[in-house]
Amino acid sequence: MATPDCHSPSRRLVLASVSGFCQGVEHALQLFDEALRRHGAPIHLLHELVHNRHVTEEMARRGAVFVSDLDEVPDGSVLLLGAHGVSRRIEEEAGRRRLRAVLNATCPFVARLHRLAASLRPDEDLVLYGQPGHPEAIGIIGHAGTERCHIISGPEDAARLGPLHRPMLLIQTTMSHESAERVVAAMRGTYPDLRCVTDVCHASRQRQAALEQLCREAAAIVVIGSPHSANANRLVEVARAHGRRAWLVENADSLPPDVWRETSLGLIGGASVPPDLLLRVRDALLAGGFATDGNPPD
Ligand code: SF4
Numbered sequence: 327m328a329t330p331d332c333h334s335p336s337r338r339l340v341l342a343s344v345s346g347f348c349q350g351v352e353h354a355l356q357l358f359d360e361a362l363r364r365h366g367a368p369i370h371l372l373h374e375l376v377h378n379r380h381v382t383e384e385m386a387r388r389g390a391v392f393v394s395d396l397d398e399v400p401d402g403s404v405l406l407l408g409a410h411g412v413s414r415r416i417e418e419e420a421g422r423r424r425l426r427a428v429l430n431a432t433c434p435f436v437a438r439l440h441r442l443a444a445s446l447r448p449d450e451d452l453v454l455y456g457q458p459g460h461p462e463a464i465g466i467i468g469h470a471g472t473e474r475c476h477i478i479s480g481p482e483d484a485a486r487l488g489p490l491h492r493p494m495l496l497i498q499t500t501m502s503h504e505s506a507e508r509v510v511a512a513m514r515g516t517y518p519d520l521r522c523v524t525d526v527c528h529a530s531r532q533r534q535a536a537l538e539q540l541c542r543e544a545a546a547i548v549v550i551g552s553p554h555s556a557n558a559n560r561l562v563e564v565a566r567a568h569g570r571r572a573w574l575v576e577n578a579d580s581l582p583p584d585v586w587r588e589t590s591l592g593l594i595g596g597a598s599v600p601p602d603l604l605l606r607v608r609d610a611l612l613a614g615g616f617a618t619d620g621n622p623p624d
Pocket of ligand 1: 348349350351409433434435436499500527528529530557597
């Protein structure tokens with residue numbers, strides 16, 4: 327971490343009203359705790375339970391074993407599937423394996439997208455506004471009742487899809503709410519018979535709304551989260567779209583030197599950021615000369 331100038335004029339730190347772990351992540355971590363209590367270590371996980379390096383390292387320390395393929399899970403193991411969900415093929419394959427237990431931490435918001443995708447008939451088109459290659463997007467497509475699946479990354483992609491039959495638009499839970507509205511409008515303009523049945527999840531909307539409030543109060547924003555966290559990256563994009571300087575930081579040690587030149591700074595954690603990590607970054611900023619309205623530094 328760059329050495330801050332503690333003698334600069336007073337600098338204001340504004341904390342987001344909603345920050346850090348969402349309910350889906352808390353539920354997934356509770357399932358991991360229960361699995362450890364009931365079965366003991368090791369607990370095998372297909373990929374990360376949530377996209378946060380600190381959480382993953384702490385879980386590994388407690389007995390989690392992360393694998394990238396079901397074949398790497400030995401017979402008799404306990405398997406926990408992560409909050410982002412997996413394809414139906416993986417769920418079925420896990421059920422066929424001789425495992426002691428298979429626990430599924432798929433967030434209910436994601437599970438709803440799985441059910442909607444599964445409801446499509448083979449001659450109907452599924453359009454997913456999402457991030458290609460993200461586990462959630464792969465899982466949703468992997469539940470579709472049709473092979474006519476398209477992933478779009480923005481409103482401009484809507485015009486490139488060509489003719490679609492009874493299209494259904496689903497939205498990955500962690501996209502930006504504002505950009506999702508633009509995608510829906512563009513898709514409706516092109517496909518009058520569009521069935522659009524989802525929005526970003528409640529937790530993503532809450533954090534994006536809290537971030538918009540922060541943007542009204544601070545000139546620059548620090549978002550805490552890992553580089554591969556979709557929801558944390560969306561928060562950075564939303565802040566920049568509101569004309570704010572914004573940085574994604576993993577922890578207090580990765581605060582960039584430019585942060586210490588700001589006079590008003592907003593702080594928010596993505597949905598997979600644990601409370602103790604939030605506090606450590608906040609305390610580093612307070613120790614470096616920032617002050618919150620209710621909690622000035624010594
Ligand atoms: S960000 Fe939304 S979809 Fe993802 S785990 Fe949290 S509540 Fe569930």
